[in-house]
Amino acid sequence: MATKDSGGQRQTNRKAEEVDDTQAEPSEDVKERHEKLDDDVDSILDEIDEVLEENAEEFVRSYVQKGGE
Amino acid sequence: MSVQRVMGTETEYGIAVPGQPGANAMVTSSQVVNAYLSTTAARARRARWDFEEENPLRDARGFDLARDVADPSQLTDEDLGLANVILTNGARLYVDHAHPEYSTPECTNPRDTVIWDKAGELVMAAAAGRAASMPGASPIQLYKNNTDNKGASYGCHENYLMRRSTPFADIVRHLTPFFISRQVVCGAGRVGIGTDSRGDGFQISQRADFFEVEVGLETTLKRPIINTRDEPHADPEKYRRLHVIIGDANMSEVSTYLKLGTTALVLAMIEDQFLSVDLSVDMPVAALRAVSHDPSCTYLITLRDGRRMTAVQMQMEYLEHVRKYVEDKYGSETDEMTKDVLDRWESVLTRLEDDPMQLSRELDWVAKLELLEGYRNRDGLSWDSPRLQLVDLQYSDIRPERGLYNRLAARGRMERVVADAEIERAVADPPEDTRAYFRGRCLRQYADWVAAASWDSVIFDIPGRESLQRVPTLEPLRGTRVHVADLLDRCETAADLVAALTGED
DSSP: OSOHHHHHHHHHOOOOOOGGGGOOOOTHHHHHHHHHHHHHHHHHHHHHHHSSSSSSHHHHHOOOOOOOO | OOOOOOEEEEEEOOOOTTOOOOOOOOHHHHHHHHHHHHHHHTOOOOEOOOOOOOOBBBBBTTOOOSSSOOOOGTTHHHHHOOEEEEEESSSSEETTEEEEEEOOOBBBBBBHHHHHHHHHHHHHHHHHHHHHTTTTTOOOOEESSSSSSSSBBBEEEEEEEETTSSHHHHHHHHHHHHHHHHHHHHHHOEEEEEEEEOEEEEEEESSGGGGGEEEEOSSSSSSEEEEOOOOEEEEEEEEEEEEEEOOOOOHHHHHHHHHHHHHHHHHHHHHEEEEOOOOOOOSSHHHHHHHOOOOSSSOOBTTSOOOEEEHHHHHHHHHHHHHHHHHHHTTTGHHHHHHHHHHHHHHHHHHHHHHHGGGTOHHHHHHHHHHHHHHHHHHOOOOHHHHHHHHHHHBBBOOOTTHHHHHHHHOOOOOSSSSSHHHHHHHOOOOOSSSSHHHHHHHHHHHGGGEEEEEEEEOOOOOTTTSSEEEOOTTTTTTHHHHHHHHHOOOOOOOHHHHHHHHHH
């Protein structure tokens, strides 16, 4: 599970094709800013690890709702 | 009008009993609602929701009063027995289908609506906690989200009071592009593509994949971008209640505030026929989904006139028109909240265009995406990882100690619009500037005699009177503190109140 990354990759590629020639130019410092954010986020993840429900797979599988509205 | 308008939200919460996937959601939802009632209003008889819609005589304070409208026996077993109650803050707490639902009391602006919407989370959290503390009960967990990722969706609806005279075609024409594009501001974020998440990836909106048509009456099947349900719960000659079903349930105060504030401003422009441009979108349903599926916010929407623009650019067009409209109409008289909504909206759009990740302290979908990307980077998780799906779900867990949004907010990482103290007060107190004030105060001080209530009435069962006494409240802006506080202060019992209203004193 930890190394399988095909899902996200596929998604990204497909989208890149769709919008292809129409992408807006990303700003230059975006990458840098993302790296800085990542450091902050890591410390939050440690906190969140402790409150996440046990057994993610079982938990999300059994979260079944009826439609509403 | 500016951002000031009678409005409210209604939110169906996801409900789970961990370890008991077979639990009947209608039963557990009823347990939640009843548990709240049994402790907060232990002395009170259960005020039922009044489904009757009758609107006779009016009195000077804005009330209508009719006698002999119903016999008490008619009201005892209405409503299929599903829990359905009115709270002292003027809100409605009930079971809708298989979800506990909270409708805010009527508010007059986006900021107040945020307060009473967030108060709903506290009500629900308290209710679930109490239900779980009943002897033999299991823990019940509630989620302020919109899908189970297995094909089911449940709603967070917005309601806006509008002038009846506004042509509905104008609403459809101008609101559809607005709704397609506003996701980038008020989407809640979702892991999974397609109604049942058969595709992997992240998208901006919880709801986009569940919409199939442009306009319609349905809310559960063939969901329309513009919903035509028209029960004004007010004078139908004067008002329409625009029932918006396309929004996501938001945890972020900024998301909810902008969702309501910007929509109110666009509605004001439509009512005043200010918008001359036509931003009609080619293939709106497909565009709605495409925008949601593109967290980079670079997807180009094609307009019917052939132009192409991103959702952010489309929102900027609306912003520009709203700014002109507000300047034209109010100039230096523009109220502070309208200015604040406009400034925040502009600031958010500018940063979305530059780099969406800058909005991780303000917008739900970006805050969620930042956590998810954090997990992907740290643990090498792919988008089909159950752990990422759990982060998505648990972001909306309303418990302060377990909900991920709540943890972020507690760390000071989410920008706030309102104060905790305001939210806590709103759990018990109604807004003071709508008819919710009258309803809420009646529930607080006459609970033993309130037989039923609804948006447009309060019904009393007065000892010594054979029939129920129904006080219609058809004008949303009557029954305010200014109108009725003195009267309610003066009347110790419901009998006193009814006598005062009918002039029998």
